[in-house]
Amino acid sequence: MGNYAIAIHGGAGRLMAGVFTPEQEKAYHEKLSEALQAGYIILTNSGTAVDAVEAAVRILEDSPLFNAGKGSVFNCEGQNEMDASIMNGKNLKAGAIAAVHTIRNPVACARAVMEKSPHVLLAGHGAEKFAAECGIEIVDPSYFYDEERYQQWFATKDMEGASWAGDTYITNQVNTEKKLGTVGCVALDSTGNLAAATSTGGVNNKKFGRVGDSPIIGAGCYADNKTCAVSCTGEGEYFIRQSTAYDIAALMEYKGFTVAQAATEAIKKIAQLGGEGGLIAIDNQGNISVPFNTSSMFRGWINTQGEKFTGIFR
Numbered sequence: 675m676g677n678y679a680i681a682i683h684g685g686a687g688r689l690m691a692g693v694f695t696p697e698q699e700k701a702y703h704e705k706l707s708e709a710l711q712a713g714y715i716i717l718t719n720s721g722t723a724v725d726a727v728e729a730a731v732r733i734l735e736d737s738p739l740f741n742a743g744k745g746s747v748f749n750c751e752g753q754n755e756m757d758a759s760i761m762n763g764k765n766l767k768a769g770a771i772a773a774v775h776t777i778r779n780p781v782a783c784a785r786a787v788m789e790k791s792p793h794v795l796l797a798g799h800g801a802e803k804f805a806a807e808c809g810i811e812i813v814d815p816s817y818f819y820d821e822e823r824y825q826q827w828f829a830t831k832d833m834e835g836a837s838w839a840g841d842t843y844i845t846n847q848v849n850t851e852k853k854l855g856t857v858g859c860v861a862l863d864s865t866g867n868l869a870a871a872t873s874t875g876g877v878n879n880k881k882f883g884r885v886g887d888s889p890i891i892g893a894g895c896y897a898d899n900k901t902c903a904v905s906c907t908g909e910g911e912y913f914i915r916q917s918t919a920y921d922i923a924a925l926m927e928y929k930g931f932t933v934a935q936a937a938t939e940a941i942k943k944i945a946q947l948g949g950e951g952g953l954i955a956i957d958n959q960g961n962i963s964v965p966f967n968t969s970s971m972f973r974g975w976i977n978t979q980g981e982k983f984t985g986i987f988r
């Protein structure tokens with residue numbers, strides 16, 4: 675059995691230490707830990723990297739603590755509109771969905787697109803129809819409602835444009851920094867296969883139909899056994915423009931960078947454009963890199979030695 679390892683993120687942001695009560699901070703660590711463990715147990719039992727990343731992301735989607743699945747941010751019409759993706763580094767197959775309102779676990783549908791359709795990306799109503807055809811759980815849009823998220827949107831809805839969930843908006847009652855976080859997972863399994871998955875509600879008050887980097891293969895998600903698996907978080911428009919997730923794989927393949935060098939370089943390029951965010955990356959030996967240029971990124975990993983870490987702040 676070869677090395678295996680896993681890393682997750684729950685979104686980059688501008689959180690500063692002290693923003694949470696000790697109980698809230700504990701709740702984040704516990705949920706990150708639960709998601710890591712769910713993926714890791716699959717890897718320990720010789721399961722696939724694809725199974726591991728899906729399992730971990732589903733747990734984060736089901737938690738209202740993060741901006742994915744339940745707890746997603748609201749768009750300019752006060753609706754939750756979600757995106758997700760998954761990629762298998764073994765065969766470069768990928769699946770993604772965008773702008774969906776009724777799929778409980780968007781990552782599960784992204785996986786169905788990858789495995790049960792000839793396509794890579796399905797959007798909107800078509801994605802939802804496909805999910806139903808595949809027997810994936812459909813819920814009423816009200817399932818995704820979260821009061822704190824709604825208040826966050828309501829307080830900012832008349833402001834110009836969309837706000838990345840990592841933005842700092844301290845309003846009268848609502849500190850919108852308190853809940854944010856696209857989620858993602860990357861894993862290396864014991865047979866040397868890599869996989870990545872990303873899921874998000876996008877950015878607060880986004881224009882209807884706005885699609886970020888999370889479901890764009892090569893931008894917010896990428897996996898290739900030759901090099902690495904990557905999941906990104908941050909201001910999606912920058913990650914799309916830089917093809918960030920693929921950029922890391924390309925820097926490793928064509929320039930011989932290590933995963934840490936490539937991931938750091940990719941985040942530097944985001945910063946140079948004026949963007950903020952972070953990412954998790956793992957190479958085909960299980961080396962993990964989690965750079966971010968924000969003050970916080972919910973993150974965690976279990977490395978090839980079985981050592982576990984969860985963190986929030988820089």
Ligand code: ASP
Binds near residue numbers: 875894908909
């Ligand atoms: N990257 C996500 C998007 O732009 C948001 C985030 O990661 O916070 O949709």
